[in-house]
Every structure is written in structure tokens, then in C-alpha cells.
Amino acid sequence: MKIHEYQAKQIFARYGIPIPRGYPALSVEEVEVAAKRLAQEAGSPVVVVKAQIHAGGRGKGGGVKVAKTGAAEAREIAQKMLGMQLVTHQTGPEGQKVRRLYVEQGLDIKRELYLGAVVDRDKRRVAFMASTEGGVEIEKVAAETPEKIVTVHVDPTVGLAAYQARQLAFALGLGKKETLGQFVKLMMALYELFTREDCSLCEINPLVVANQSDVFALDGKLNLDDSAEFRHPEWRELEDKDEEDPVELEAKAAGLNYVSLDGNVGCLVNGAGLAMATMDIIKHFGAGHGVAPANFLDVGGGATQEQVTKAFKMILKSPKVKTIFVNIFGGIMKCDVIANGVVAAAREVGLQVPLVVRLEGTNVELGRKILGESGLAIQAASTMADGAQKVVAAVSRQASGAARAASEPGGVR
């Protein structure tokens, strides 16, 4: 789960990680009020207006602007920024609509550094990474000048040791006594935060040295581990539904794993690996014919008939879906449950596109019988490959049918 910068900074503040003063704002009026308040509190009119979206690279896309003269200028900036489609390298070409802003005091920045923490899955440790190249994409630094990234791994039974924090501090050139102490304290707080708040990633880019020798988290990015949601009821308030794909949200609420893709074949599969493999085999046979998966959908191992019905209806709702491929290898999931769910959904919503079904595993005979007796136009497939080839043929038939209809006089509907 991703959260906004201002939410991350509110969590930073709770752990004593120094951040610039700032206030979230949802309207130009609120931006003006926040800017005036910051001018009073910080003794300087300079504020920064920052678009709050769940994507990085905001500065380059025009989502971070400095108002040097204070509240009126901040208001002008906010007028342009609120509602804009902010395009960054992480949003895709359509961009993300800006609905929330964060107004922050301007700092006199001396240095920009990078500090990040992730779960290093190969070493099975939390890893802290630091670099003197702050304010730029860390992936770029890693690819071009990997020697500029310094890493320490934390033993979970001991926690972050002060010497490890000092290693990073000296590598960053923060050896000056006063700054060193501040940095070590910040690192200790960050590790505490990372583990207690169940983060999967935490990035401060940039971490800045400002004023004389103080360190501040000028930006903040926190990703939270979805698996830990059960012990964080407060996460519900951090969720911003505007930033999510509405279909993916609907799926999540129904307990289904769903990811929207660009293609034209709706997929309903049990198990994450099989669902990915189903996408792959559709692309394998369909690549030359403009046939590709429209979604990843894993109904899970123990789905009920209601969940299957819901999943099938979600696929049917998408206008881009030209054919549906149901691919089930029943283990715990019984084939008759899937068959009943598919039949119920198709009856309820109406089946407008070809449906290819491949059933295998537990209760397969019963499942096939239910589908066969349903009266629905279902093409049965014997294997995954057979199913994928039938899907490609079905989409291609529609395409050539549409072309023929368009070329015949009066054939266009």
C-alpha cells in the first residue's frame, strides 16, 4: 500500500524524524492560509507547494513549485496545480489528477543526500542505502555509479546498531560532531519506524542538510506491507481511493487479486502462478494477432461461488474484453464451484462474448457437466495451450467479422 508524502511525514514526526513545517491543503484557500501560517511560524515568506500523488518524479513534471514571495504567489501556483494531470515517469502518459497539495516551509539547503530502507529479500534483512547523490532517481545512480551507494544490513534480533548508522554518516560526509549525532538519531528512529509500522520501503530523497548543520527529511515515501494490514487499523484512514484503479479496488474488497492490463482477453484463473502463466500463454499464441490479456485475476485457492460470480461479472463489465478464458486447475478449489459461479454470472449479466473454459483437477467431471448442461455457448479446452489457441481464434474471428461487416453496404451497425 502506498501513502502520500504528507502522511509519511506525519508518521516521521511521530518518531522524532526532523521534517520541515508544513500543512496539507485541499483547496486554494487552504493553501493561502497554510502559507500565511508558515510565514509567521518560520519567519520567512518562502514556501513550497507540492502535489500529492502516489508517484515519484513530481518535481520534473511540474508538481513541486517554490513561492518566494509568500501566500499570494502560493495561491496562484495552487490554482494551476490543483486538478492538473501530473505526468511523471511513474504515472504513465495519461498522468494522475492532482487533488491534494502540501505546503511546506522553504529551507536554506546546503546539501542533498539519499537515504532509503527496503527489505532485501535475497539477504533476508532490512537494508539501509545511502548516497551523496540526493534528489535524483536512485535507480539511475545504481545503474551508472553504483559505488556511490553505501549499504548496511540490519540483524533483526539486534536491530540497527549505532556503528552502522555512523558508517553511513561518514560515507555521506556527515562526520561533523553535531550533524553526526542528529543523523544517527534519525537512522535509529527510521529503523524503529520501518519495523513497527510494517514498511516494505522507506525513502527520504532528498535528505538535506540545512540552516547550519541540521538534517531534515525534505521528502518522504513509505510503502506499507499489505500483509500487515490486520494489525494496523489506522491504515484505513491513510488509503486514498482516488489514486487506485477502481476495478482493482472492487476486486480487493471482494477478496480477489486483480490487476488491469491493456489487452482484450478477460482471464479468470485460480492461483497466482497459474494466472501469470495464463497471461503468458495467451501472449505466446496471440502476439501476432493482436490478442493479449486484459487482466490478471487470481480467485485464490478457497474462493466461494459468490466470489467467482463477482470475479466473472467484473471481467464482463470491461468493454475491451472480446473473449473470456477461464483456466482452472482445481486443488482445494473445486471445479464444480467455479462452474456454478461462471454459470450464475453469465445468466445474470448476459454473455456477449465467446467463453473458453479449461477445467482440470478436483471434481472436474462434475464441473464439465454443469457447464455442458447450462445451455451457454462455451468452448471446452483440453489443455492450457488448446484453450489459448481457441481464445486467439475467437478474438480473430470477431475482428475479421467486424471488418467484413464494415465493408458491406449497410453492414455497419
Place this chain on the structure above:
Amino acid sequence: MSVLVGSGTRLLVQGITGSAGAFHAKQMIEYGTQVVAGVTPGRGGERFENKVPVFDTVAEAVKATGANASCIFVPPPGAADAILESLDESRIGLVVCITEGIPVIDMLKVRRVLEGRKGTRLIGPNCPGIITPGACKIGIMPGHIHKAGHVGVVSRSGTLTYEAVGQLSALGIGQSTCIGIGGDPVGGMDFVDVLELFQSDPDTHGVILIGEIGGGAEERAASFIREKMNKPVAAFIAGTTAPPGKRMGHAGAIISGGQGTAGEKIKALERAGARVAPTPSDMATTLRSMMG
């Protein structure tokens, strides 16, 4: 022969009174697995299905029944603790955790404890388990699709394992042992740990390895295959078409920062001498073509 489990395995089931635990304990007993004990804190003294004794703690269960393996169906909030409880009992040599959705921070601690327990293996979490066809099934896989024989199967995905086993059995090719290592970013046995066992098991003549996007486990497997294995390995990597940055169902199935793509894994495996199936429908035929 087989690896890790066989007719001498004496299983205890943690979470045996829960709905998933009860359902699958019954299935395992029907398959022929010796389920000797159950553990549910606060339910000690009961009998599961009027037969299997239930204990409050793993220590009591092991002492009373001589259990040497554990299978965990405890829900995510208590699952890491359940693993630790079994790891603390030196007579348990194998822990299989089926539970999906354990926080990764919890698993980091489990992994750290596991490093000090050289005699104990952990399979999972978020996995279907392990089966030696005809002898012992620990987990949730459908037993009836398996057939005893000489091919080892190791996989990060449950249903894709069933797919491979189904293909093998349909060709009349049996399996020595099938192991699902699970789809989480941090877990127990890795591909390399399992390949080591298959390589030294005289009754395993070939291996199917099923990987997916995310992490570097397949690349490490490739190095092992190149340097240490002389048995044929056929592979399939799921997620060639998965978009980067999106979690594909499994917590561990995500391409992040350009790392962990299917393309890189396929290249590494092919360079190591494994043959990668062009589609998931060709896993068994690919291995057969290597075994002559």
C-alpha cells in the same frame, strides 16, 4: 526413495481445529500420512476426529507422540509464532507453513532464528506443501493427480505445480517428491536448497523447476545447476507478460526497479544448461525431451 518426507514421517498439525487445518488434516490422513498429533493452544486433551490427540503446545505433542514434522495452518497474526514454536523443538526436522499473508517483518525474525537451526528445514510460508506420492503428503495439494516415480518438482506457485504434475502423470511419468517453496518474498527453503536434495537423491532422475518474476532465487538456482548438477532440469518462469511495479497475486511476484524480470531468469537458466519450456503447457514434454 524421496527427499525430506516418506513413510517414516510422523506429522503434527498446528491449527488442527481451525477450518482449513481440520479439512486438510483429514485429507492428509486419507492420503496415508501419519498424522500423530494436533496443536491448538487451549484445546489440549481433545481428540481430532475421535482419534488424533490435540495438545496445547508443540513441546507436549512431540514428547507424547514422537512427531518429527509439523504442518502449520495458523492464521497470519499467529503464524510466525507457530513456526518459531516448532523451530524450538529440536526433534522436529521439517516445518511446512501453508499460511498466506504473514507480514514480512515477522518472517525476517523467523529466518534469523532458522539460521541457527542447521538441522531443521522450513518450507513456505504461502505454499502448497510437500508430497512424496504414495507415501506422505504434507499440505494442501490434490493427492490424486500424483503418481510415484522419479521426477522431482520444485515451484514457487501452487496451482502451477499441479499443472506440471498433471502433465507428468498424463504422460505416465511419476514424481519422486514435489515441493512448493511458496510465493512470499522471505521464506524458508530456496530453489538451491531443494536442488541440492534432488541432486543427491538416487531416485530422482530429473527435475522440473517452476519460478516466477521477482527476487533472484532463479538466478541462484541457475548457478547451482551450472556448477553442481548433472541431472536434467526443465524450467518454466511465469510472468513474462507481467507489468513492472505491480504485485501479481503473490507478495513476492513483483518486478521492482527493473530487477526480477522473467527474461533475465530465463536467460540465466538457459545459460546454465536447463531447458526452459516455451509455454506452461510444455513443462512435462520439455523434461521428457531431455531424459531421452
